[in-house]
Amino acid sequence: MRLWFSAALCAGLCVAPLPFASADAATAAVAASRPASAAEVATYARTLLADSVPEGGPGIVVLVARGDQVLYRGARGLANIELGVPLTPDQVFRLGSVTKQFAAAGVMKLVEAGKVGLDDPLSKYVKDFPNGDAISVRQLLNHTSGVKSYTGIDGYMHESIKRDLSTRAMIDVFKDLPVDFAPGQGYAYNNSGYVLVGAVIEAASGQRWYDYLDQALFKPLGLKHTRYGDVHALIPGYVGGYTRGDGGNAPMNYLDMSQPHAAGALVSSLDDLLRWNLALHNGQVLKPDSYRAMTTPEGKAREDGYGYGIGKAYAHGHGGWGHGGGIFGFATFLLYLPDGKTTVAVLSNSDSALKDGVNPEGLARRLAAVALGDPYPAVTAVPVDAATLKQAEGVYRKNPQLAWALRVVDGVLTQQRLGGSRIALTPVARDTYAYPNGLSRLQLQRDGQGAVTAMRYFGDGIGESQLTARSDEPLPQP
Structure with a gap:
């Protein structure tokens, strides 16, 4: 999941059994050679929800x-x-x-109106931002700006997140932090970048970022339940x-929604999200060139498949966006x-897994x-002996900021x-492992002597994959 407060490939809970046995059995009613009927989808969906959501607690709408x-x-x-x-x-x-795709589309509407250029420097819209002349609007949209994400500041999410801050005050939170990399020289999912996207919208439109989105997107498309999630409003x-x-289960922790800003502060409903998907992906929101730019990963964002506020997504080999x-x-x-x-929309009113391994993306x-x-x-x-499992232990590093440890527990x-x-x-299978969502796979790579040298991640279980080499780093303490 792309989270407003963090983003981590394969992040989750330590789990053992997969929770989808009943739902997997229900797939027997679906023929693999034709689209499913509404009745077949409904039967599967009800079984899946029953498997995924315990009684008496928060849940899911689909x-x-x-x-x-x-x-369904x-x-x-x-x-x-x-x-x-x-x-x-x-x-x-x-x-x-999910807010980010609305904010990105709002920027693209401003581009079409000639009020914003994708290669404009940030300094055109935020005058005193450090190195603002070198950071482009495009880099804010696809997380290649290198700006430090404020949601990663130690301790910030406990108390500081409760403050009601203006756009200017939000920018002051992170503008002087050390950068992750030079603009355009890396990719790191970044909530600060989308606070700056909101600032660009405000400077170019003369409106608060969410008021502009309401006028440019929500009202014209008939999105009656999509709005800024102001904690002070009914x-x-x-x-x-x-x-x-x-x-x-406990009530959610408090935050002021001024802080998620254009990175995560909208609320909406299932029906609005369907209307939005059909409008965005069928030419009713953006001109073809703008839509193509929004959905085409480029530069350092290409490997992660991220466009502008939206990324590549798959369902058993069928590609799209999500x-x-x-x-x-x-x-x-x-x-x-x-x-x-x-279109599939899944909304949960819990920020914790409802059952082990269950999350909205997998569903x-x-x-x-x-x-x-x-x-x-x-x-x-399938059974794997202890010695074979032990051979996989080690640190696998993708870049200076991102690494994984494989460990037998x-x-x-x-x-x-x-x-x-x-x-x-x-x-x-030998050297192939399933993730708790039951969809993704990890495949170990070995050299001619049988030593494990890398891991390959298949986010959809098949098709495209990402290779991460094993490093010489010692395993960190658990």
Whole structure:
């Protein structure tokens, strides 16, 4: 998931069993040679939600559509645990980083109007930003600016995040921090960059960033429930957000929504997200050249498949675009596949996994694959001896900022992004392991002597992959 407050490939919880046995069995009703019917999608979706959402807690709302035909629209869980109010598909959720595609489209509308240039320097819009002459609008949109993400500041998310700050005050939080790399010389998912995107919108339009989006996008497209998630406003249909505490579910931690800014401060509903997907991806929002720029990864963002506020996404080999979000109290994913003009929106009112290995992106991709009649295969574990597992242990480094540790814990091979959470991997073939979502795969690479030299990550289980070499670094302490 792309989270508003963090972004980590393969981040998650340390888990063992995959929670989708019943849902995998339900795929038997879906033929692999034709798109699924609405009844087949609904049967699978209900089973998947039942597998994924425990009773008596927060939950998930889901929409699956083929073009403007809704195949399934449903909910499971509670909108308010204290009062026992159930979730419904009509309700409003925080979007987290799904906000970014709206902000990026807003910038592209300003580009089309001649008010912003993608290669304009940031200094044109934010006068005193350090090295602002070298940072372009384009680099803000695709996370290649090198600006330090304020959500990564030690301790910031505990108390500082509660303050109500202006755009100028938000920029002051991070403008003098050391950069991650020179502009255009790297890629790092970056929430500060989208605060600056919001600042560009405000300088070019003369409006607050969300007022401009309302005037340029929300009202013209009939997005009645998409708006700035102001914590001081009453928002019709807005659900309560939750987190996982020591004693189980607890109310979400507080933050002022001025701080997520254009990186993550919008709220919306399932129906609005369907309307948005169809409009954006079918030429009703941007001119063809603008849309092509927004959805074409370039430069250092190409390897990660990130365009402007949206990235490449897959469902069992079917390619398209998507984005996830995670923010206090909520987790989200919005997916669009050109095959069948397939939309899947998954919104959760919990920022913690509802069950081990369950997240909105995994659910969205499973649902999309079933709707296309090409479901993911079930995960079946195979035995691997302890010595073979031990051979994989080590640090695998992609760049100075990003590395993973493979480590055997209680007889299970685990992966941990350094600084992140540990997840358990399930062996499905020699040197091939499934992630807890049941979709992604890790494949170990060996040299001629049989030593493990690299790991290859298949985000969709098949197709495109990313290779990360094993380094000589010692394993860090658990």
